[in-house]
Amino acid sequence: MIAQRQMHAGEASALTMSALAALLEQRTGQRIAANRAWRIDTALKPIATERGMASIDALVAEVRGGGNAALADQIVDALLNQETSFFRDAGAIETAAEAIATVATGRPRIWCAGCSTGQEPLSLSMALTEREVEHELIATDVSGHAINRARAGRYSQFEIQRGLATMRMLRWFDQDGSDWIARPALVRGINFRRSNVVLDTPPGRIFDGVLCRNVLFYLAPDLRPRVLDAIADSLRPGGLLMLGAGETVIGQSDRFAPSKRFRGLYELVAPKPAA
């Protein structure tokens, strides 16, 4: 009920709204109400218009009952908050790069979970390469659209300068009209994949570090411990986790503890509990 009241329903019916909430939660584990700024109308109107549909109700009716998977994908994409920027939260990426390079025994292997349009893994890759640390980076997101954009490495003028130092922009990107495109040398080392942190199981014990920033916040609370558990399983002993600035593992998982050596990161402490 509360969730529905917080949604800005605009013209869409209550039935449409609950169908949308269900669709989003099924596909991504996200609660629509967690993001108060969401305006369903603004997000979905362009899709309805593009398809010549008169209303959001008509649009959602089309996907209810599992019909039209491509359209459902497009709707889910439009409802996701994909806000991101280069080197988001001053110093965080540098800290992560430094810390992960320190704990890794060989070539660091890192997973960016919920990487959106790629600014986060690209930032991490820049920071590591500038430290002359060869690395393997896997970047995943539930949104196919976001992953395609990340793979293309093309950013608008507005996106490129948010958080990115000019020297880095000149070193790592080429200008194309008013866009900026990541150099192949930067993108080549990153394996972008569409994958869902709630439904897909990551490979076990292979990562030295996982960045899962500003993703858990939007998830239904009961899913957060599960996702943290899957992340813990994917880390090798001594591996590190970085969450978003406002996120914590406290009260959600006892397999991590705040790192004493690296501020803002969590260390894997507890082994997998016996089944």
Added chain:
Amino acid sequence: MKSCLVVDDSKVIRKVARHILEGLDFTVSEAGDGQEALDACRSKMPDVILLDWNMPVMSGMDFLRALRTTDAAPRPKVVFCTTENGVAHIRAAIDAGADEYVMKPFDRETLASKLQIVGVA
């Protein structure tokens, strides 16, 4: 509180920048061209200068070159802020001693992130 000198011949841009900068806890002063900016720096050197490129009387580049020949200590940070968005312009600004470069239009987050990058925010 850090101080910022906003150098732009557009009153509107100065106003927008002032609004953002005051929100970021800067004390703000303004200049309408490079010469006015040099005069302002001679009387009180700011921590950071937000600098437009094309201005009457003295351009941003001429101002920057003049500023970098004075040995003011501590050296103020200079963030170019202009509609010139080509690589050649950006490189020229950096070569002339700019610390950062913002392409107009910009918003609060972009400016805040650039000020953080140069170490004044």
